[in-house]
Amino acid sequence: MTKQFNQLVPYERIEGHNIPCRRKSLSTSCGMNIRMDEDDETSLRGCCSWCRQRFFTKEKLKRRFPIVTWLLKYSLLDLRGDLIAGLSVAFTIIPQGLALAILAGLPAQYGLYTSFIGLFVYALFGTVKDVAFGPTSILAILIAPFVVMGGTTYAILLSFYTGLLMLILGMMNLGFVVDFVSFPVLSSFSTAAAITIACSQMKSFFGIHLTAVRFLPTVVGLLTHLHEINLWDTFLGVVCLAFLIPLQHFRTSSFFFLEGRVAPHSMSLRIFSKIWNLIVTARNAVVVIICGVIAAHTNVFTINTDIKLGLPPMQIPTFSYGFNETYRSPTQVIGDLAPGILVMALVGLLETVAVANAFMPNKKLDATQELIALGIGNILGSFFSAFPATGSFSRSAVNHNSGVRTPLSGIITGSLVILALATLAPYFKFIPKPALASIIIAAVLPMVKFQDILTIWRANRIDVVPYFITLLSCLFIGLEYGIGLGVTFSLLVLLYLMARPRISIVMRKTPCGDVFLYVKPDRSVLFPSVEYMKVKISKAIDSYGCSTKHLSIVIDGEHMFRADSTFAMSVRHMVDHYRDSGFITVFYNLRKAPYRALDVVFLDSEDFIYCEDEEKVYQAIRAGIVKSGISNQSDERDSHPLKRRKSSHWLTSSVEY
Structure with a gap:
């Protein structure tokens, strides 16, 4: 275990005492940080102290030995x-x-x-x-x-x-x-x-002899x-x-x-x-x-005739197997038993x-x-x-x-x-x-319990598929393989649902009449679903016939609580692509994790436009329109770009994706 001592603070007070004590940090090769007194003769005392605080507290012992909890109150x-x-x-x-x-x-x-x-x-x-x-x-x-x-x-x-x-x-x-x-x-x-x-x-x-x-x-x-x-x-x-x-x-x-x-x-x-x-x-x-x-x-x-009398002997299991001319080494035995284990x-x-x-x-x-x-x-x-x-x-x-x-x-x-x-x-x-x-x-x-099929069907019809996959594979392939196939398929269904969030995409207008595409996923968009979101946005743009004229895209992240690097990089590429087409992308209502991921990827680029409220969203859309030199509004509206009505004027079209 390698040691690297780095002074944390000049002085600290030991708990329960008023004696100042200089402390240092022990960084180990396994990633532990142990606070130690400078006067410790060896690191053993610090390691023992860390282990005691980590594994041998009163609460930990009660959790690992539940008998301690009820035996003291036994009546x-x-x-x-x-x-x-x-x-x-x-x-x-x-x-x-x-x-x-x-x-x-x-x-x-x-x-x-x-x-x-x-x-x-x-x-x-x-x-x-x-x-x-x-x-x-x-x-x-x-x-x-x-x-x-x-x-x-x-x-x-x-x-x-x-x-x-x-x-x-x-x-x-x-x-x-x-x-x-x-x-x-x-x-x-x-x-x-x-x-x-x-x-x-x-x-x-029935008294039939079968193997x-x-x-x-x-x-x-x-x-x-x-x-x-x-x-x-x-x-x-x-x-x-x-x-x-x-x-x-x-x-x-x-x-x-x-x-x-x-x-x-x-x-x-x-x-x-x-x-x-x-x-x-x-x-x-x-x-x-x-x-x-x-x-x-x-x-x-x-009746049973091969019953041995008495208690079993206490002995270490035999890790190899031999019978007649057949011999299986411990490694081969583990390979044979792996599915069952x-x-x-x-x-x-x-x-x-x-x-x-x-x-x-x-x-x-x-x-x-x-x-x-x-x-x-x-x-x-x-x-x-x-x-x-x-x-x-x-x-x-x-x-x-x-x-x-x-x-x-x-x-x-x-x-x-x-x-x-x-x-x-x-x-x-x-x-x-x-x-x-x-x-x-x-x-x-x-x-x-075949009656569970009806309950599952009424609750969620897609769950009937893993039910029958598990049932049939258990009966005709084997129980040990059937449950594995069932769990695998149900996880694939779960991943598919995660990769296909419901994304609300509607056409709206600002109080000034500027049209924008409002995108709101109902959950976090992670790496399995980011391409799906991009495809849905592209289809919506084509559906509204906006591919050849200026359009603003507002992405509402109210329900996006997590984000990963794949999401951030894909969104960056999407924003760059739409920028080259004359579109601007505005992010609104982002949570901490998505904001941090996007901020890191965009590296203070002007293409990352984030607004905290509706007023700033309207301003960003109008600024993008003015900057691009394209406007679908009258001169009177252009002279009052920040004129705003109530938030209820986020007009929604009837089409939703």
Whole structure:
């Protein structure tokens, strides 16, 4: 680090003291300016002081470690709410974790490996109490193609690299990237993911053996293997769905079938309400337990046989891949995983943001801190054989409805998952595959929202195009590519709209009768739109038939808040071109940024005419006419060039561009 000391001021007073002290500035190669005492023996003290003030203030520590904020105010009432919520989420995450691992093409126990370490990390770094960190259906289906390529090694490495990317983005304060994913793209991606997930579970639902994971190959495989349907698996799956779907939409507060039979506030009704609420909350666990007991005493259902017992070992992920005669170096592995890493980082943040906005709509979300929490959770999860995870919408809803008070509920849930891994793992092999498939299908059905198409059409018809581009590309190319195409196209639409501002161009007259062309863009004119503005002005001149006679052009910059060098240079060329044609260009009502950009480019040239009010605009137009020796006014008007009526005499023609 190079040092260049430049004296700032002769003397300054140290804060909190009345002692004058000579200070100097340390300019570093990385662009930092550190104020230092002249008596410092080394620059280390100054660097430490700068780092402390920049990164280790009380506010910064509270932001990076949100647990400090709520732990100091923790109460027994909070503990009660967190215990209930943590237990409720545990009943949901254990069966869901098993099912989601199978959805990803992994052994079932990997779903539980993914369901505990992230909860501990999120309790330390997360900002939303309702978020239940863990495996999700969308990430699981995104992982499946990579599991086919590299097995569990690729799934674990996806967790590591996705977490690393999230952490880097968070440290760079890039949480705002989620703002570039529009609602049509997000809605169509969720719908396509739900359809793909439900379709992928049909092979387990019907007892058909398929290896396809994408939508189109799975549909083709199901149609060509209809003769392999296992009727017992199909029957069990239908029964499970018939149990899960109604409970998913049941309102625990209304028991219409008990009205008139039981007193509204009786003890029996309260007991029944609590029992029923427990069944609704733990419906997935109920399905798993009942179906597991039935499968243990029969031999007609397809079950999981490759379940490893016990807790996962803590170990560093293997960054290369080798199987039989195939070897992939760490660099080649990153190349294989790159599309998935980018998409999973984006989708992981989007899911968590969606959960936060759903359950705390009136509170501003710190997306950057969420990126850090998700990143650390996935990195540490990879050391325990976890695949990528994020905030789950379904489990977060259970968490919220159970009365969660703080993120401590995640620690309770994670502890129960570890307990289940240590004690219940031998019994997981009896859980039938169609039961787990029905759990996933019931969970993703609410994600299909075709009614959004009508809303999007009514709001802005052009948004239907990125919706269908995302939907079709996700279904027929792949989810990881579909969302990329959708985001790219929606950004192109956004750039097109930015490059095509609405420019009002009308013919007006001054109080003296001098005609001028009045140009007013409705937004800032930057480099994508400056040529468009020039073309519109040229067309307006041709339309009014003014190309061969003198005309003044007034550009009103009331709505132009920003400007760039391309805009300034293009406007300079335009002004020079119209000057050679005998026209003058007057700028009016400019904001600070456009004025500064134009002033720099024109370099005090007389061609840059700027007026602050209408009176000066009229004077500039008349002066330009007199200077050019051309006038379309009578001698009487020429003798009174500054005679002015009210501003309402900015007469507007009926033509507008």
